[in-house]
Amino acid sequence: MNKRFLNSLIITITLLIFTICSSAVAQEKNQMVRLAKLVIDSAQLDSYKSALKEEIETSLHLEPGVITLYAISEKHNPTHITIIEIYADENAYKSHIQTPHFIKYKTGTKKMVVALELIEATPIVPGIKIK
């Protein structure tokens, strides 16, 4: 193996690390950010959380345009759920709501959701990550 090959290898690996670490940078400008605030029927909370978990994991795995779906339940009011939704752009969102996994979640949890408020949002520091 010669020096030229090693240099190429190092350059390729550096580019790979750069790509891994900055894959979302180009998307930040057009991102669609939203808060979803839900109240869930307490008798169905476990089923709801399980359906939401499956929907989030599938969306993040299959859809590059779903940047995050960070969902929390309030500790002292666990039926109150908030989800920070970030999509690469409006098209990514439109495509997301047509996926089989989203439709399964939406129809499957319809009778569990007591209240739903969707709030369009603007990030104050765009591009912030979760370490």
Next chain:
Amino acid sequence: MNKRFLNSLIITITLLIFTICSSAVAQEKNQMVRLAKLVIDSAQLDSYKSALKEEIETSLHLEPGVITLYAISEKHNPTHITIIEIYADENAYKSHIQTPHFIKYKTGTKKMVVALELIEATPIVPGIKIK
């Protein structure tokens, strides 16, 4: 250069990529997650957002235990701010609120904040990232 050296190099680089991409994994179990909901005096909104931006950027840069501070302003109600705060653990949070940059933010924005609600939260899918 021999094959053994190349193998060591590849193993080292693989470990480096793994470390970069999973640096927070060990912290997820004890994470402290909170929603901060604020209402800001509309006349001071720009000053507030600027102070918050500085505080967030400094905290994420200097404090490994601040996992994220994702702040949004509601599009149709921009004085309403929500921040998802994630700390590695309770100690990371206690240390955070004693830093000079947090104290500067807290004292500097005291008269801008009309209302503040802090809500302890549990993530529904721990370990979710922002792509």
